[in-house]
Amino acid sequence: MATQMFEGRGHAAVYQKYRFAPGEELQQTILSYLREKKAIPAELAVDVGCGSGQGTHFLGEHFKKVVGTDISEAQIQEAKDTPCMPNISYLVCPAEELPFQDASVDVLTSFTAAHWFDFEKFMKEVERVLKPGGCVAISTYTVDMSLRYGDCSEKLTKIFRECWDAILKYSHNRLKYVLENYKEIFEALPFPDKKRITDIYDQIPMTVEGVVGYMESASPYQTFLKNDPKTARTLLQETEKRMLETMGVSSRETPVEFWVRHVCVLGCKGR
Numbered sequence: 702m703a704t705q706m707f708e709g710r711g712h713a714a715v716y717q718k719y720r721f722a723p724g725e726e727l728q729q730t731i732l733s734y735l736r737e738k739k740a741i742p743a744e745l746a747v748d749v750g751c752g753s754g755q756g757t758h759f760l761g762e763h764f765k766k767v768v769g770t771d772i773s774e775a776q777i778q779e780a781k782d783t784p785c786m787p788n789i790s791y792l793v794c795p796a797e798e799l800p801f802q803d804a805s806v807d808v809l810t811s812f813t814a815a816h817w818f819d820f821e822k823f824m825k826e827v828e829r830v831l832k833p834g835g836c837v838a839i840s841t842y843t844v845d846m847s848l849r850y851g852d853c854s855e856k857l858t859k860i861f862r863e864c865w866d867a868i869l870k871y872s873h874n875r876l877k878y879v880l881e882n883y884k885e886i887f888e889a890l891p892f893p894d895k896k897r898i899t900d901i902y903d904q905i906p907m908t909v910e911g912v913v914g915y916m917e918s919a920s921p922y923q924t925f926l927k928n929d930p931k932t933a934r935t936l937l938q939e940t941e942k943r944m945l946e947t948m949g950v951s952s953r954e955t956p957v958e959f960w961v962r963h964v965c966v967l968g969c970k971g972r
């Protein structure tokens with residue numbers, strides 16, 4: 702069964718505001734694989750579970766046509782409302798029923814979304830829609846995140862992790878696929894030519910407000926908010942206050958280095 706999350710307008714808006722695009726290292730990992738497999742330059746890339754288009758945008762620079770797809774109408778509306786290249790369009794549809802013809806897609810990507818899909822049905826669609834020699838890149842950022850700022854990086858990361866651990870208590874059980882570094886997703890990919898990379902580190906440009914907003918955009922936080930709104934809101938307010946005090950600054954706009962670890966499953970359909 703596919704799992705529907707991120708449906709509400711409010712969550713989609715927070716998501717659009719605070720979720721970040723794939724970092725440089727992740728982009729380069731994917732692009733060098735596609736070059737190695739001679740899958741770029743190419744006609745059509747499809748980004749499945751595109752949310753409000755965080756990963757879809759960078760594909761626009763490398764393909765003639767890019768289609769972002771998502772099961773959530775609210776997410777697709779946010780994506781459509783965000784300025785993007787003219788070769789990018791968006792569609793509402795489930796990952797398990799992609800509205801593309803057999804062997805019509807050059808590259809299929811999915812950023813931080815595949816753990817919500819019905820893997821068996823999704824993988825059948827991946828195999829069906831990709832052209833022979835076409836490639837797939839399925840990635841996620843993990844919960845391994847840290848913060849760097851002056852000489853208080855360790856303290857800051859500790860504050861972030863304490864907050865994050867409290868939020869992760871409300872995780873959906875599908876987060877286990879992220880915690881196991883997409884092992885099961887890798888195994889479900891039906892191509893013999895495949896690999897899984899688990900140590901891609903990226904520095905994401907952030908501010909204190911952005912870090913707190915990122916936590917707010919996480920699906921477990923949204924569950925926390927529904928179950929116990931007062932505690933959930935207080936947790937984020939207190940975390941922001943502690944971060945600012947530790948950094949010795951007063952502005953939420955203060956930049957801070959946010960480091961994330963990505964996992965990426967790459968595969969190529971035989972010719």
Ligand SMILES: C[S@@+](CC[C@H](N)C(=O)[O-])C[C@H]1O[C@@H](n2cnc3c(N)ncnc32)[C@H](O)[C@@H]1O
Binds near residue numbers: 776812818
């Ligand atoms: C964590 S967000 C990732 C969004 C974006 N790709 C990013 O990198 O930030 C997961 C997205 O997957 C979508 N999603 C969940 N289940 C889906 C399904 N079965 N088919 C298509 N999209 C799905 C959600 O609506 C949500 O927008």
